[in-house]
Each structure stands twice: as C-alpha cells, then as structure tokens.
Amino acid sequence: MQWLGRFIPRQRRYDDLSVSIREHLEEKIEELVESGMPRHEAEQAARRGFGNLTLIEERSREVWRWQFLESAWADARFALRQLLKAPSFTITAVVTLALGIAVNATMFSLVDAFLLPRLPGHNAESLVVVSSINPDQSFLGDTNPVSPPNYFAWRADHRLFADMSAADEFRTGSLAGDRQPEAIGYAAVTPNYFSLLGASPQLGRTFVQGEDSEGRNHVVILSHGLWERRFGSDPSVIGRGVRLNRENYTVIGVMPATFRLLGFIPDLWTPLVLTAAEQAPGARSSRFLHLFAQLAPGVTLPQAKASMAAAAERLQHEFPTTEQRWGAAVRTLPDFLIYNFGIRTALAVLMTVVTMVLLIACANVTGLLLTRAVSRQQELGIRMSLGATRARMVRQLLTEGLVIGVLGGALGVLLTSAGIRLISAGMSFNDAVRAVPISLDTNVLLFAVGVSFGSALLASMAPALKASRSSVGADLKSGSRTASGSRSHSRLRSFLVGGEIALASLLLIGSGLLIHGVYLLEHQSLGFRHDHLLTAGLTLDQARYHDAQRQAQFVRALMPALGQLPGVENAAVTSDLPSTGAGSVPIHIKGRQEPPGSAPHTAADVVVTPGYFQVAGITLLEGRGFTENDDDAAPRVVVVNHEFVHRFLQDREALGMQIQLDINNAPPGWATIVGVTGDVKSFSEDTRIDPEVYESYLQRPVTSFSLMLRSDAEPNGLIPGLRRTVASLDAELPLLRVMSMDGVIQTQKVGNTMFTQLLATFALLALTLACIGIYGLISYSVGQRTHEMGIRVALGANTGDISRIVLRQGMKIGAIGSVAGLLLGLPLPKIFDSIFMGLIFSAPAVYLAVFVAIFVVAMLATLGPARRAGRVNPAAALRNE
Amino acid sequence: MARNNEHRDLFPGALEMMILQSLRLQPMHGYGLVKHIKQVSDYLLQIEEGSLYPALQRMLKEGWLESEAGTSAKGRPTRIYRITPAGLQHLEQEVSSFEKMFAGITRVLAVAKA
Numbered sequence: 001m002q003w004l005g006r007f008i009p010r011q012r013r014y015d016d017l018s019v020s021i022r023e024h025l026e027e028k029i030e031e032l033v034e035s036g037m038p039r040h041e042a043e044q045a046a047r048r049g050f051g052n053l054t055l056i057e058e059r060s061r062e063v064w065r066w067q068f069l070e071s072a073w074a075d076a077r078f079a080l081r082q083l084l085k086a087p088s089f090t091i092t093a094v095v096t097l098a099l100g101i102a103v104n105a106t107m108f109s110l111v112d113a114f115l116l117p118r119l120p121g122h123n124a125e126s127l128v129v130v131s132s133i134n135p136d137q138s139f140l141g142d143t144n145p146v147s148p149p150n151y152f153a154w155r156a157d158h159r160l161f162a163d164m165s166a167a168d169e170f171r172t173g174s175l176a177g178d179r180q181p182e183a184i185g186y187a188a189v190t191p192n193y194f195s196l197l198g199a200s201p202q203l204g205r206t207f208v209q210g211e212d213s214e215g216r217n218h219v220v221i222l223s224h225g226l227w228e229r230r231f232g233s234d235p236s237v238i239g240r241g242v243r244l245n246r247e248n249y250t251v252i253g254v255m256p257a258t259f260r261l262l263g264f265i266p267d268l269w270t271p272l273v274l275t276a277a278e279q280a281p282g283a284r285s286s287r288f289l290h291l292f293a294q295l296a297p298g299v300t301l302p303q304a305k306a307s308m309a310a311a312a313e314r315l316q317h318e319f320p321t322t323e324q325r326w327g328a329a330v331r332t333l334p335d336f337l338i339y340n341f342g343i344r345t346a347l348a349v350l351m352t353v354v355t356m357v358l359l360i361a362c363a364n365v366t367g368l369l370l371t372r373a374v375s376r377q378q379e380l381g382i383r384m385s386l387g388a389t390r391a392r393m394v395r396q397l398l399t400e401g402l403v404i405g406v407l408g409g410a411l412g413v414l415l416t417s418a419g420i421r422l423i424s425a426g427m428s429f430n431d432a433v434r435a436v437p438i439s440l441d442t443n444v445l446l447f448a449v450g451v452s453f454g455s456a457l458l459a460s461m462a463p464a465l466k467a468s469r470s471s472v473g474a475d476l477k478s479g480s481r482t483a484s485g486s487r488s489h490s491r492l493r494s495f496l497v498g499g500e501i502a503l504a505s506l507l508l509i510g511s512g513l514l515i516h517g518v519y520l521l522e523h524q525s526l527g528f529r530h531d532h533l534l535t536a537g538l539t540l541d542q543a544r545y546h547d548a549q550r551q552a553q554f555v556r557a558l559m560p561a562l563g564q565l566p567g568v569e570n571a572a573v574t575s576d577l578p579s580t581g582a583g584s585v586p587i588h589i590k591g592r593q594e595p596p597g598s599a600p601h602t603a604a605d606v607v608v609t610p611g612y613f614q615v616a617g618i619t620l621l622e623g624r625g626f627t628e629n630d631d632d633a634a635p636r637v638v639v640v641n642h643e644f645v646h647r648f649l650q651d652r653e654a655l656g657m658q659i660q661l662d663i664n665n666a667p668p669g670w671a672t673i674v675g676v677t678g679d680v681k682s683f684s685e686d687t688r689i690d691p692e693v694y695e696s697y698l699q700r701p702v703t704s705f706s707l708m709l710r711s712d713a714e715p716n717g718l719i720p721g722l723r724r725t726v727a728s729l730d731a732e733l734p735l736l737r738v739m740s741m742d743g744v745i746q747t748q749k750v751g752n753t754m755f756t757q758l759l760a761t762f763a764l765l766a767l768t769l770a771c772i773g774i775y776g777l778i779s780y781s782v783g784q785r786t787h788e789m790g791i792r793v794a795l796g797a798n799t800g801d802i803s804r805i806v807l808r809q810g811m812k813i814g815a816i817g818s819v820a821g822l823l824l825g826l827p828l829p830k831i832f833d834s835i836f837m838g839l840i841f842s843a844p845a846v847y848l849a850v851f852v853a854i855f856v857v858a859m860l861a862t863l864g865p866a867r868r869a870g871r872v873n874p875a876a877a878l879r880n881e
Numbered sequence: 882m883a884r885n886n887e888h889r890d891l892f893p894g895a896l897e898m899m900i901l902q903s904l905r906l907q908p909m910h911g912y913g914l915v916k917h918i919k920q921v922s923d924y925l926l927q928i929e930e931g932s933l934y935p936a937l938q939r940m941l942k943e944g945w946l947e948s949e950a951g952t953s954a955k956g957r958p959t960r961i962y963r964i965t966p967a968g969l970q971h972l973e974q975e976v977s978s979f980e981k982m983f984a985g986i987t988r989v990l991a992v993a994k995a
Binding site for chain 1: 910911912915929930931932934935937938939941942948953954955957958959960
C-alpha cells in the first residue's frame with residue numbers, strides 16, 4: 001500500500017493537514033471555554049500550547065516535498081522579483097557578467113575547435129603517432145617524419161605495435177582529365193591506413209592489401225571536398241578514370257566530409273609504393289613518412305615511448321652516419337595533432353587574458369552585491385529575527401547571485417554566438433586554420449553554463465557570508481543608521497577596488513608588451529624588396545622530369561620566356577621564397593675544427609637561379625652572385641649571408657673558403673664561397689636571422705620551387721601571361737599558390753593581427769570594466785559616508801576638504817593597486833620570451849604608459865564621487881539619518 | 882516545553898512509538914491522540930501539540946498510518962488516523978528494541994546503586 005500513497009495528490013495531503021489542525025485547535029478552545037475560561041483567553045492559550053502554527057504546518061508539508069529543490073525554486077523566484085525591483089543594479093550586474101562569460105566562451109570555442117579534436121575513428125584514443133626526433137630543428141623537431149627503413153623495422157615489432165600504417169602526407173601533383181590541369185595536394189598511404197584510423201568511405205571502398213605494389217597502385221580515393229568541387233558530387237564517380245601526374249588512375253572510393261585529422265585534408269589518396277631503393281639502408285636519410293600505429297594489447301604509452309627511445313639508441317650505433325643523434329617519439333594521435341598545430345600558446349595566452357577579464361567582471365558584481373547587501377541589512381535582520389537560519393540567508397543571497405549568473409549566462413551565450421561569427425570570419429588566414437569548424441556546440445554551451453555558475457558563486461560568496469554574519473539585534477537597533485558602513489565592509493571594498501586595478505594593470509602591461517612586440521615585428525625590415533613581386537609554386541613531376549638534366553632544362557627554357565613578358569623586369573626560381581622559413585642542413589667548413597658531434601653547424605639552404613638576388617632585391621656585400629655558367633659542368637659554388645660569415649667564420653674573409661652541405665640524395669662535395677649577401681629574416685613573422693647558404697639551381701636542381709617575377713606595375717597583372725608561358729612549355733603542369741610576395745607575407749601575418757586585435761579588445765574591455773567597478777565602489781562608499789561628511793561639514797570642513805578626503809582615499813587605493821599590478825607585470829617579458837619566439841619584449845615605456853593610464857582612470861573614476869561628496873548639505877545629511 | 886524542536890521527544894522515535902501504540906487500540910483524530918497520550922501517561926508526558934503533525938505526516942509517508950475523513954467527538958469534520966499492518970510491524974520492532982534498551986539501562990542503574 002505504501003507505493004499507492006504516493007499517488008494521492010499533494011494538495012489533498014495539505015488539505016487533510018489543515019482540516020486536522022483546525023479541528024484540533026477548535027476542539028481545544030471549546031474544552032477550555034467549557035472549563036470556564038473566557039473565549040479570547042482560551043484562543044490564546046490554545047495557540048500557545050500548539051506552537052508556531054505556520055512553521056508547524058510548513059514543516060508538516062515539507063515532509064511531502066522534494067524539499068531542497070522546491071525551496072530553491074521559491075528562492076529563485078523571490079530573487080528574481082527582488083532583482084526586477086532594482087533594474088539598474090540588475091542590468092549592470094548582468095551585462096558585466098555577460099561580457100565576461102561571452103569573451104570566455106568565445107575563446108573556448110577556439111580551444112574546443114583546435115585543442116579538442118574530433119577524431120575520425122572509434123578506436124582513435126588508443127592510436128599513437130611515431131615520429132623521428134630531428135636534432136637540428138628546434139621548432140617541432142620531435143614530430144619529424146620517419147625514413148622507410150625505420151618504418152619497416154618498427155612495424156615488424158609486434159610486441160609493441162599491433163598494426164602500423166605509413167603516410168606520405170604532403171605530396172603535390174597535377175590532376176587532369178576532361179578539364180584543365182589543377183595542382184592538388186595528396187597523400188600516399190599504406191592500404192591499412194583507413195582501417196587503422198577506423199574510417200570508412202562514403203562511397204566505394206578503401207585500399208586493399210596488395211594495392212601498394214607497382215602495377216596495382218593506380219587507384220585513388222577522393223576527398224569529399226574534391227568530389228564535390230571537381231566531380232559535382234556525382235555518385236557514379238566510382239570506377240571513373242582520372243589523370244594524376246600524367247598517369248591514368250581509377251577512382252575506387254570517396255571519403256566522407258567528416259574524415260579529417262585536423263585542418264589539412266589531402267584532395268585525394270593513393271596507395272604508398274615503397275621501392276626497393278627506398279627500403280635499402282641508403283634511404284635512411286630521406287625521412288618523409290608519418291607513422292600511425294595501434295599499440296599491442298597491454299602496452300602502455302610510457303612503455304612504448306621507452307621502447308622506441310631504446311630502438312633509436314640502437315640505430316645510432318648501427319648506422320652512425322645517418323642516425324647519429326636522431327631519436328624517436330611516440331605520442332597519442334590527439335596529442336600529436338594538437339602539438340603539430342602550434343596554436344596552443346596563443347590560445348593559452350588568450351584564455352588567461354579572458355579569465356582575468358572574467359575575474360574583473362566578478363569583482364564588479366561582488367562590489368555591486370556588497371553595496372546592495374548593506375542597504376538590505378535591515379530586511380535581512382528582520383528575516384533572521386523571524387526565525388530564518390544563517391544558512392538559509394546565505395542560500396537566499398547565493399540564489400540571488402545565481403539568478404544573476406543565469407541571466408548573465410543567457411545574455412552571454414547570445415553574445416558568444418555573435419563573437420564566434422566574428423572570430424570565424426577572422427580565422428581564415430590559412431587553409432589549415434580555415435578548415436577547422438568553429439561553432440557554438442554542446443561543449444561551448446556546457447562551458448558557458450559552467451562559467452556562469454562558477455562566476456556567480458564566486459561573485460556572491462563573500463557578500464552572502466558577510467551580510468548573513470551581521471547579528472540580528474545590531475541591525476535592528478542601529479535602525480536606519482547604516483551610515484558609514486561597518487569597517488570590515490569598507491576593507492573588503494578597498495580590497496576589491498585595489499584588486500581590480502592590479503588585475504587591469506597586469507592585463508594592460510601584458511597586452512601592451514605583446515602588441516608592442518608584434519608591431520615591431522610587422523614593421524621590421526625583412527632584408528629584401530617584397531613589393532612588386534609575383535610568386536607562384538611549381539612542382540616538376542617524376543613522370544616527365546625524372547632526372548636533374550630535364551629539371552634544369554625546363555628552368556633554363558622558362559626563365560627567358562618569363563623575362564620577355566611585358567611588364568616583367570626579370571624573373572628567378574628559388575627553392576624557398578625569402579622569409580618563409582627555408583629548411584636547414586648540417587654544414588662543414590674546410591680547415592675548421594668540427595664542433596662536438598652533438599651540435600654541428602647548420603644553415604638554411606636555398607637553391608636559386610642566377611637572377612635571384614637582383615629579383616628579390618637582396619644586397620650583395622662581397623664577391624659575385626650566380627651566373628649561367630655555374631652549371632653542373634662548372635666547379636661547385638655557393639653564396640652565403642652575412643650572418644653565416646659572422647657566426648661560423650668570425651667575420652673573417654669568406655670568399656674562397658670551402659664548405660660542404662649534408663643534403664639527402666645529393667652527392668657530397670666541397671663548394672667554394674664566391675659571394676656574401678645581406679641578411680634576410682628567416683620568417684616574416686619572426687625577428688630571427690639564421691646563417692644561410694645559397695646554391696645554384698643549375699648545379700643542384702630541385703623539383704619543387706617557386707617562381708619570382710619582378711614587375712614594374714601591379715604584380716597580379718602578370719598572372720595571365722605567367723599562366724600562358726608555363727602552359728606553352730608544358731600544358732599539364734599546374735601552378736600553385738599564385739600571389740604577390742606581399743600577399744605571401746600577409747598570409748603569414750594575419751594570425752598576428754587577429755591575435756593582437758583580440759588582445760587589445762580584451763585589454764580595453766578589462767580597463768572599461770575596472771573603470772566602472774572603481775567608479776561604482778567609490779561613489780557607493782561616498783554615499784555611505786554622507787552622514788560622516790555631514791558631521792565634518794557641520795564642524796567646519798569646507799567643500800575642498802571633503803573632496804580631498806574622498807580623492808585621497810581613491811588615490812591611495814589606485815596607487816596601491818597599480819603598483820601591485822606593475823610588480824606582478826615585471827616578470828612578464830621573461831615569461832613571454834620563453835613562449836613567443838622571435839618577439840622583442842623589452843619596452844619600459846609600456847610600463848610607464850600603463851601606470852599613468854591606470855592612475856588617470858582611477859582619478860577620473862574618483863573625481864565624480866569626490867565632487868558630489870563636497871556638495872553635501874550637512875543639515876540634509878544629518879536629518880536624513 | 883522545549884523551544885527547540887530537536888528535543889521534543891525523550892529519545893528519537895519515542896513520539897512515533899506512542900502514536901502507533903495509541904492508534905493500535907483504536908483509530909483516532911489529532912486532538913484525540915494528544916489527549917490520549919496525556920491521560921494515559923498521567924500527565925507525565927507533555928508533548929508540544931504542534932509537533933504531532935509533522936510526525937504524523939512522516940508516518941503517513943512511511944506507510945505506517947492511513948488517514949480518512951471522519952468527524953470529531955464534537956461532530957466537526959476532521960481526519961481519523963489508523964495504523965496499517967506495516968505500522969504494526971514497525972511498532973513491534975520498536976517496542977522490542979526499546980524494551981531491550983530499557984532493560985539494559987535498568988541493570989546498569991541497579992549495579993551502580995549496589
């Protein structure tokens with residue numbers, strides 16, 4: 001029967017209860033009257049005997065309730081009514097909190113998109129990526145691809161890896177067929193690649209065992225993007241023929257749009273064929289494979305890391321020439337993707353900044369709540385004297401904070417969706433970044449909800465505890481004489497104002513240093529003339545240009561043809577465009593003692609045609625540049641930059657010195673230095689200058705290079721002529737990334753602009769919030785001291801004295817706060833130096849500017865309240881009390 | 882009469898035990914219960930009348946009691962409380978455990994006196 005009881009409606013239970021109690025009292029009164037007591041005395045006696053009627057009825061009812069939830073709901077409704085009664089307070093608090101929540105949730109959407117990658121397969125969590133560790137590269141050197149011989153050796157270790165697949169991810173090629181040739185990026189992968197990643201095709205099939213052998217390998221799988229763009233999402237594409245790098249392939253499958261690792265996805269996939277030559281020990285130095293593996297059952301990540309480190313150690317002894325100092329790294333797939341993206345630091349800094357903005361917003365709300373709590377002292381006192389417990393009062397006040405949090409959170413989410421639209425419009429500076437979807441998804445919503453509740457609790461905790469601590473008697477007795485507020489209240493207020501000023505200073509200093517650093521970077525001289533330059537990428541395919549002679553021949557034919565285009569002053573070919581980060585190689589200098597084995601000299605290596613220095617506008621300091629005669633028949637020559645001479649030759653005579661470069665797949669040989677050029681920045685977005693070596697293209701051709709055309713007018717006007725000229729030499733050779741050099745630099749920079757804009761926005765927001773907070777709290781405390789000011793004026797203080805008192809109070813807090821902020825900001829340049837490479841952070845002016853700015857803001861915020869205090873009419877102020 | 886409701890009983894469960902025991906004799910309404918307990922205990926036990934009602938609600942919820950519409954001795958509408966089989970079982974358990982405790986206390990006191 002017990003369970004049935006639950007179906008009796010609660011309202012009936014309540015009615016039953018009321019009937020019982022009413023009858024109880026009436027019966028007792030009647031008995032007392034019968035025993036001779038006057039009726040009104042009997043009523044009183046009966047009630048006294050019964051106890052607190054309302055409380056008892058309430059407690060009886062509570063038995064039937066989900067007590068906590070219901071009273072919380074009642075609290076919330078009550079809080080909402082209270083808040084509606086004070087609209088200006090509510091709006092200020094809600095908007096402040098909403099701004100803090102919105103900037104946090106917006107930044108989190110980036111973290112969500114970039115740092116919490118959605119993985120393609122079901123078993124992705126247990127997948128690892130095996131990389132080599134490049135001893136000569138500081139940036140992401142431990143995610144270096146692996147050589148084929150190492151791939152075969154490591155794959156065979158079945159105690160460690162249940163399965164392993166290899167991918168050559170960044171191939172470029174030309175895709176032809178019924179339409180004009182198109183340059184595409186594609187990946188060559190082992191047949192088990194897709195099954196290992198747990199991905200299945202949208203149409204057709206993936207590769208099967210055996211398709212990685214010569215003769216069976218002419219099959220391709222299309223990416224969803226390419227299928228849509230080039231094949232019009234035609235479902236009958238399976239089985240159709242396409243021309244890839246001048247050879248015929250058959251389409252066997254299409255991957256779904258959801259298949260992405262992170263950012264980049266290739267346009268298509270082909271099977272990876274590793275030739276006998278690539279498996280031979282000689283291929284150890286060509287490292288181009290990304291390895292994905294499934295750990296064997298029972299093998300943990302630390303075990304795998306240790307085993308691979310040991311394996312690399314053994315290789316160092318076995319093959320000292322190629323493997324010396326090289327290591328091996330194992331990472332989980334998610335970890336690898338995030339790490340490789342390199343966006344983590346910027347996001348970490350932005351997240352820190354918005355967290356501080358949120359703290360300032362919370363401090364503002366805390367201040368507002370404190371202010372309110374003081375004026376509600378009496379109400380709270382009355383409630384406590386009526387039997388509310390302290391815990392109950394704290395809960396009520398916290399609920400009020402939470403209601404503000406919920407309102408702020410709702411508004412914040414609206415602002416977030418606007419913020420995300422703004423951000424994703426700006427996050428388009430490169431293909432990989434553009435490909436990452438940024439959206440207001442469940443994760444971001446959950447985050448926003450969490451932040452709303454967290455900050456609401458944070459903001460209302462202190463005021464709630466504070467307000468409820470006051471004793472019942474004191475508050476009622478003091479009547480309206482709330483006057484100067486308690487000492488502890490004013491101490492908390494000063495602490496809040498000081499803290500806000502300190503946080504705002506810290507934020508301004510940090511943002512100022514970063515923005516200053518990025519400004520210097522954007523306005524640095526790169527060491528070459530980047531205006532009026534058109535650039536385009538070209539990749540000579542193995543099918544037609546399989547040896548150095550043909551590659552050189554093509555370039556020899558192309559250069560004069562380009563030079564004759566109207567508007568072209570001269571043209572050149574380079575393996576790497578200036579300031580785009582050329583790869584570095586180990587070098588040896590004849591007659592010089594080699595540095596200890598662990599750190600050989602390395603220099604950036606660029607292969608260029610004769611006209612290059614002139615086209616790029618790089619100054620020749622000594623000797624000569626390359627000429628048409630520096631070909632494979634002539635003795636090997638190189639040109640080095642000034643930094644090379646400075647660092648490796650101690651600024652001594654360089655011309656005539658002989659050096660050797662350790663280059664993969666190239667026969668070693670000494671080359672003579674014939675020229676020294678001025679320095680070019682290694683990256684346009686970095687202040688770094690590396691030693692650099694230029695080689696002659698005619699002596700060592702490369703298959704992937706860029707064209708540079710110096711024009712006398714707007715460089716993009718040259719594009720049609722460039723395309724025609726290349727097509728006249730080879731109709732199936734597509735051009736990649738055709739854009740002006742300024743455009744190239746711009747795309748490398750836009751991330752910075754976005755970053756500094758966000759930083760500046762957040763810093764200003766922090767300053768504004770802090771300003772509002774300071775103004776609010778000081779003007780409030782002045783309001784609270786009206787009584788005191790009244791007495792002072794009555795005792796003879798004049799307007800100026802009063803204003804000075806208030807101003808001095810504001811200044812004191814402002815000074816303490818901004819000095820604290822400055823002190824906190826002192827270690828910032830050191831910290832930034834360790835996370836942002838290539839930026840200059842020594843800028844004492846930033847500190848001074850921030851100190852002055854904060855002080856002025858604090859002064860302005862105090863000025864209004866101070867003037868108002870000075871105008872206090874003593875009679876009114878005292879009567880008021 | 883203690884102001885603090887935490888101490889309304891001699892020990893936890895005592896009030897409930899007395900209510901159950903009283904209702905076992907016959908179904909009663911609220912005021913009837915109060916009078917019954919006062920009379921039977923020879924006015925040694927004074928319960929705060931109000932505290933009866935939360936206890937009754939708890940016991941209804943536990944399923945030890947049932948309530949039904951009825952009239953008081955004076956003919957006014959009220960609710961009559963009746964013990965259920967589950968309530969009876971609970972009462973027996975409580976009484977037996979109470980008796981054991983009481984016996985224990987008595988022995989200890991006897992030894993202490995001796």
